[in-house]
Amino acid sequence: xxxxxxxxxxxxxxxxxxxxxxxxxxxxxxxxxxxxxxxxxxxxxxxxxxxxxxxxxxxxxxxxxxxxxxxxxxxxxxxxxxxxxxxxxxxxxxxxxxxxxxxxxxxxxxxxxxxxxxxxxxxxxxxxxxxxxxxxxxxxxxxxxxxxxxxxxxxxxxxxxxxxxxxxxxxxxxxxxxxxxxxxxxxxxxxxxxxxxxxxxxxxxxxxxxxxxxxxxxxxxxxxxxxxxxxxxxxxxxxxxxxxxxxxxxxxxxxxxxxxxxxxxxxxxxxxxxxxxxxxxxxxxxxxxxxxxxxxxxxxxxxxx
Numbered sequence: 001x002x003x004x005x006x007x008x009x010x011x012x013x014x015x016x017x018x019x020x021x022x023x024x025x026x027x028x029x030x031x032x033x034x035x036x037x038x039x040x041x042x043x044x045x046x047x048x049x050x051x052x053x054x055x056x057x058x059x060x061x062x063x064x065x066x067x068x069x070x071x072x073x074x075x076x077x078x079x080x081x082x083x084x085x086x087x088x089x090x091x092x093x094x095x096x097x098x099x100x101x102x103x104x105x106x107x108x109x110x111x112x113x114x115x116x117x118x119x120x121x122x123x124x125x126x127x128x129x130x131x132x133x134x135x136x137x138x139x140x141x142x143x144x145x146x147x148x149x150x151x152x153x154x155x156x157x158x159x160x161x162x163x164x165x166x167x168x169x170x171x172x173x174x175x176x177x178x179x180x181x182x183x184x185x186x187x188x189x190x191x192x193x194x195x196x197x198x199x200x201x202x203x204x205x206x207x208x209x210x211x212x213x214x215x216x217x218x219x220x221x222x223x224x225x226x227x228x229x230x231x232x233x234x235x236x237x238x239x240x241x242x243x244x245x246x247x248x249x250x251x252x253x254x255x256x257x258x259x260x261x262x263x264x265x266x267x268x269x270x271x272x273x274x275x276x277x278x279x280x281x282x283x284x285x286x287x288x289x290x291x292x293x294x295x296x297x298x299x300x301x302x303x304x305x
Contacts, residue, residue, distance in 0.1 A: 007085070008058040008268035009166075009261070010137040012127065012154045013046020014119040014145030015064040015079075015089070016098040017071035018293055020253070026105050035103070040071075042078030043100055043293040044119070045143040045170065048254045051294045052261030052283065053141075054083035058268070061137070063088040063130050064146075065118040071097035072118075078294055088130055092118045098145075108249040108288065114145065114171075122146045124153035135161035138268035141260060143168045155183040166264040170256070172196055178217055185219035185235070186273060188260050194223045206231050207239055222277055224259055224284070226252075230277045242277045245285035245304045254293025259284035261297075 021035035042051070046064050054060040062084050066072035068091050075097065079086050098117035104110045127134075127150060134140055140158045142151050142165065156179070158165045167184035169176060172193045181187065189197065191206055198209035198216075210221040210233045223231040229244035262283035266276035282303045290296035 006059070007061045007133070007137040009050075009053050009139050009141055009264045010061045010063060010133060011046050011050040011053070011141045011261075012063045012146075012150070013049070013141070013143045014044040014098055014116070015047035015062070015066050015075045016044030016100045016114060016119070016145075017041075017074055018043030018100050018102055018253070020102040020104060020292065022104045024106060026103055026111060039292065040074065041292045041295055042075050043254060044075070044098055045145045045168070045257050047075055047079060048257035048293050049141050049143070049168070049261035049264070050084045051079060051082040052258040052287075052297045053265040054079070055297045055299050056262055056265055056283065057300060058265035060265075061085045061088055061133065063122075063126065063133070065090045065092050065095070065122045065126070067091070067095035067097040067118045068093050069097055071099065082294065082297070088133060090122075090126065092121055095121065102253055104251055104253065104291075108251050110251070110253050112253075116145070119146050122150050124149055126150070127153040127157060131157055131161070134158055134163055137163055139164040139166055139264050141166045141168070141264045144171055144173065152177065152180060155180055159183050164267060166260065166267065168256070168260045169193065169197070181213070181217040182219070186222045186263075187213055187218040187220070188222045188224070188263065189213075190224045190226075190256060194221075211237075211239065220273055222263065222273065224256060229281050230259075232274050232277050234273045240274055242274065242281050245282055247285045247289050247304060249288040251291040251296065252288050254296065255284045255287045257293065258287035258297050
């Protein structure tokens with residue numbers, strides 16, 4: 001594996017080719033509507049978070065699997081262009097790269113269907129082989145677009161080696177393993193995910209759900225609130241809101257990943273959770289002003305004030 005590389009953030013997760021079509025309105029059941037020309041771009045929650053962090057100047061590595069197809073090359077090229085180290089991306093012979101089919105409505109909101117492809121083959125054995133890399137990283141960022149046993153193995157290894165775990169449990173399960181929840185510092189969720197993981201009650205506020213998640217075992221919690229910013233519950237249980245940044249939303253695809261990548265980078269460099277969230281809100285706001293996921297991610301000089 002060569003000389004150890006210290007990363008600010010090692011992202012362990014998915015890499016997908018995003019196939020995006022824009023529509024005047026999203027179709028109902030059994031309905032066909034006209035869309036724009038198909039746009040192919042680099043995506044996947046893991047690769048998105050890595051690209052976002054790297055474009056902001058973080059030292060970032062990605063542990064993922066792609067196929068030896070054109071989409072795999074597209075994803076590797078996009079990571080290199082962002083500044084991510086792809087030495088730990090495994091190219092699987094004969095496999096199809098993961099693919100996400102995205103329909104974007106006129107309001108910028110999206111509907112997504114993911115075909116996992118090579119992402120489904122990222123294993124705990126891959127994580128075990130990267131143990132020294134995990135140990136040499138300040139933070140590990142995790143999501144749920146790869147097998148759950150691989151996520152668990154990464155969180156356990158990071159906990160054993162003293163590496164901070166940033167956990168974005170999306171797509172969201174009905175509940176979280178106690179071991180995963182206990183490793184999360186922070187758990188990063190949107191309002192819907194927070195409500196669901198806190199018990200699914202429609203009663204209460206994001207503060208209530210965030211506190212419930214911390215009481216269930218998360219070391220800290222960040223709830224993203226879209227245009228309204230974010231909510232932070234820190235390691236001491238202190239709760240605070242980070243205001244949003246007003247922008248004109250064009251496409252929300254990958255904005256949450258931009259937020260998480262930015263948050264992980266700032267935490268790895270020693271920022272407080274609130275300061276890191278304040279920076280991440282600006283990054284997420286910039287990301288929704290351009291179409292696509294990774295193509296929309298800003299450099300530091302492109303952030304709104």
